[in-house]
Amino acid sequence: MFRNYLKIAWRNLRSQRAYTLLNIIGLSVGMTGELLIFLFLRYHLSTDRHQANFDFNDWVQRPLTRNRSATKLAPP
Numbered sequence: 001m002f003r004n005y006l007k008i009a010w011r012n013l014r015s016q017r018a019y020t021l022l023n024i025i026g027l028s029v030g031m032t033g034e035l036l037i038f039l040f041l042r043y044h045l046s047t048d049r050h051q052a053n054f055d056f057n058d059w060v061q062r063p064l065t066r067n068r069s070a071t072k073l074a075p076p
Contacts, residue, residue, distance in 0.1 A: 013020045
């Protein structure tokens with residue numbers, strides 16, 4: 001019975017190629033987005049777990065500014 005379902009699904013996929021392609025592209029975009037979100041969250045939730053009292057640590061963020069005098073390599 002399962003074999004018959006696979007045959008019918010295969011026939012439908014072959015007869016409606018544009019619709020099938022659209023579904024496969026949508027599925028792959030959705031799964032890629034889900035994977036990227038998962039990797040992003042896993043990275044940010046796993047930082048600093050190796051340190052003692054890691055639950056008391058906080059992130060310190062500051063904007064990056066470019067110091068013009070520090071970029072010179074040699075005096076003029």
